[in-house]
Amino acid sequence: MFKLLKEKLSKTVSKISETIKKDVETSPEETKEKEDIKKGGIGTAGSDVLKKVKEKVTHKKLSEDKFDKLFQELEITLLENNVAFEVIEKIKDDLKQEILNQPLKRSQISKQIKETLENSIKDLFQEPENLIEKIKHKTEPFVIVFFGVNGVGKTSTIAKFVKLLQKNNLTSILAAADTFRAASQEQIEEWANKLEVPLVKGQYGSDPASVCFDAIQKAKSKNTNVVLIDTAGRMHSNTDLMDELRKIIKVSQPDEKIFVGESITGNDCIDQARLFNEAVDFNSMILTKTDIDEKGGAAISVSYITQKPIIYLTSGQLLDDIVKFDKEKITKTLFG
Numbered sequence: 001m002f003k004l005l006k007e008k009l010s011k012t013v014s015k016i017s018e019t020i021k022k023d024v025e026t027s028p029e030e031t032k033e034k035e036d037i038k039k040g041g042i043g044t045a046g047s048d049v050l051k052k053v054k055e056k057v058t059h060k061k062l063s064e065d066k067f068d069k070l071f072q073e074l075e076i077t078l079l080e081n082n083v084a085f086e087v088i089e090k091i092k093d094d095l096k097q098e099i100l101n102q103p104l105k106r107s108q109i110s111k112q113i114k115e116t117l118e119n120s121i122k123d124l125f126q127e128p129e130n131l132i133e134k135i136k137h138k139t140e141p142f143v144i145v146f147f148g149v150n151g152v153g154k155t156s157t158i159a160k161f162v163k164l165l166q167k168n169n170l171t172s173i174l175a176a177a178d179t180f181r182a183a184s185q186e187q188i189e190e191w192a193n194k195l196e197v198p199l200v201k202g203q204y205g206s207d208p209a210s211v212c213f214d215a216i217q218k219a220k221s222k223n224t225n226v227v228l229i230d231t232a233g234r235m236h237s238n239t240d241l242m243d244e245l246r247k248i249i250k251v252s253q254p255d256e257k258i259f260v261g262e263s264i265t266g267n268d269c270i271d272q273a274r275l276f277n278e279a280v281d282f283n284s285m286i287l288t289k290t291d292i293d294e295k296g297g298a299a300i301s302v303s304y305i306t307q308k309p310i311i312y313l314t315s316g317q318l319l320d321d322i323v324k325f326d327k328e329k330i331t332k333t334l335f336g
């Protein structure tokens with residue numbers, strides 16, 4: 001992830017730093033003061049003046065105008081890589097706060113900008129809870145409902161999560177609450193067989209909420225640790241399907257509502273997250289297909305936009321291609 005954004009960011013930061021440095025070197029006011037000092041000789045009083053001038057030459061303040069002009073370049077880089085507008089504004093404010101009207105050390109400019117950017121981006125992410133620990137602490141079955149737009153990777157993410165639960169000695173039951181899309185029941189059944197976990201299915205066209213209810217009852221009777229509910233893909237603009245999702249949530253009373261979004265779709269993913277969050281106030285997010293996302297703007301933006309944490313990223317089609325979201329790691333990938 002971030003291949004393109006990383007390259008572009010690094011180039012843009014270097015370019016901006018070079019421009020500021022050049023500005024420091026060619027400032028006519030400073031050159032004149034330097035000459036005056038040379039002419040006047042350096043006595044005890046002179047050494048104080050020299051110190052002051054030296055400081056002026058190596059510490060340069062940036063004007064707001066100049067900052068805005070320089071930021072434009074960074075803004076384009078961020079926009080091109082799907083970073084959300086609000087996020088760009090936040091980064092701009094942080095950078096302004098940190099580098100505007102503060103003395104800039106010529107030798108440190110690039111480092112200063114890079115560090116400010118890194119901290120600003122790190123600050124965008126909500127800290128995720130440890131979901132596995134949360135599950136372990138619950139005695140009753142822990143119910144998770146997964147939702148999102150069609151084809152984003154909900155069903156395969158559920159399969160990956162089951163494998164993760166198995167590694168943690170936690171048992172699962174799957175609820176095939178996608179009774180809408182042709183072949184969806186068969187698809188999840190294939191995963192259930194592969195992972196050797198029970199599955200509760202429904203008739204095509206039947207009420208998905210009743211499938212969830214049955215699965216939860218079964219989990220209770222069998223002391224299963226986790227119920228994973230797979231729902232049909234839906235657009236946030238489809239009111240009937242959003243009502244259906246609300247009903248699923250009402251009936252199953254999930255402990256965790258997870259929005260699944262495709263990181264590669266950038267701003268679409270950000271908009272979907274925003275609207276699903278408004279509709280059902282979810283707990284957390286999983287972003288899929290990070291292996292084919294060279295930009296990464298959605299991953300950078302969604303947590304800030306929704307004020308909800310990303311808990312996992314998936315990065316391929318194998319069952320083990322799921323990793324816990326780690327903001328330190330993410331920012332290192334971007335700036336390291």
Ligand SMILES: Nc1nc2c(ncn2[C@@H]2O[C@H](COP(=O)(O)OP(=O)(O)O)[C@@H](O)[C@H]2O)c(=O)[nH]1
Pocket residue numbers: 149150151152153154155156157233288289290291292314315316317321
């Ligand atoms: N490269 C890649 N493909 C993925 C990833 N997650 C899911 N997919 C693929 O995306 C397609 C749709 O996945 P599916 O789970 O059926 O999506 P759903 O409609 O949301 O349930 C499948 O071909 C998956 O193999 C991922 O992290 N990386």
Ligand SMILES: [Mg+2]
Pocket residue numbers: 154155156178184230233
């Ligand atoms: Mg599916």
